[in-house]
């Protein structure tokens with residue numbers, strides 16, 4: 059073993075790996091460089107980044123404008139306490155106001171998505187006191203800290219619950235998951251029951267302060283709702299005087315083609331959280347933003363929240379630079395062209411591979427749900443497999459792709475195709491060609507059915 063390899067093992071021995079049994083965190087791959095849509099290991103091998111790391115490096119790697127803005131800030135004022143105003147924060151607020159949905163314009167800044175959601179919970183609970191319950195959905199991830207993991211529907215909450223690391227007052231609504239509709243219905247005949255059921259839930263529960271949604275569900279499936287879904291949800295929230303909170307941590311920052319995903323449906327939440335792409339992942343920022351009505355509540359009310367690193371100038375300096383880069387990129391038309399190409403290539407891929415049960419997504423935010431049998435939709439793995447030591451089919455496909463130089467994030471039942479927005483059609487082809495080979499691993503265990511793959515987000519793409 060080389061000295062460098064020994065150092066990596068030593069590093070792993072002395073650190074806690076995230077979301078892992080620690081005896082599985084022994085030998086992480088050492089990455090030493092990254093540029094554009096590629097990153098490089100210590101041997102210089104390139105990997106095409108098909109998931110923007112954790113769906114956050116939306117502007118690709120080594121964006122000079124953001125790096126330079128941060129260097130300037132580091133030289134001028136790297137830190138000042140949040141009780142002072144600082145120029146970087148002022149510039150960030152100005153830049154954010156130019157991209158935020160109409161009416162969302164009072165901000166709190168932290169350093170991660172989970173903190174953005176923690177702040178949102180305190181805000182809605184203070185605002186709606188004595189109502190305190192939050193309705194979330196099973197296919198949802200909202201973060202690792204105690205409140206955010208309680209809002210989380212996936213297995214990460216199961217484990218947190220066992221360890222008594224959750225808070226009270228969260229309920230789960232049916233998912234907007236057309237491939238496996240919780241009501242066993244199909245759109246449009248379903249009359250969007252998954253949205254309408256919320257009204258029943260809120261009235262039966264009582265004490266509901268807020269409904270919390272990932273506008274396009276991220277890790278848990280890239281679930282694109284039917285067109286009526288969010289307008290109905292907004293109306294139900296209004297009629298029941300419940301706040302609508304949108305977690306745009308992953309779906310924000312042009313990942314879906316618009317600055318924030320809810321804009322596709324003309325709906326504005328009362329509170330929005332975002333993080334990840336807001337700095338292009340060059341600095342850790344979390345943003346909680348509210349509308350005027352929520353803001354006015356706090357005029358005379360003590361906000362029970364704050365952090366040492368709130369409004370951290372070095373972090374804040376990355377925001378206006380990133381906003382400017384996003385605007386430039388969107389004006390170039392490249393992301394719009396590339397996302398259409400990506401969809402076409404993913405549809406072709408799904409047609410060729412029996413293991414793909416459903417291909418769905420929007421913008422640069424796609425999922426391939428893998429199944430053993432397209433007709434019965436029998437999955438290779440179920441939710442509970444995620445935190446056992448059982449080998450997942452999605453993990454095998456992703457590992458094979460990595461060997462071939464393609465990085466794709468994988469969840470228990472789906473692959474996350476979410477490349478940086480700077481990716482070109484040619485680079486998309488390079489990734490698809492690798493995935494084409496890696497999917498054969500799952501094909502070998504899939505049954506031949508003669509049934510085509512579903513495309514459950516097609517209602518969104520009918521006009522293109």
Ligand SMILES: Cc1ncc(COP(=O)(O)O)c(C=O)c1O
Pocket residue numbers: 112169170171172173175199200201202272276277305306307308309333334
């Ligand atoms: C929708 C959503 N919300 C919140 C979070 C938590 O963000 P962070 O990991 O920055 O705390 C994530 C992270 O993946 C996310 O996808």
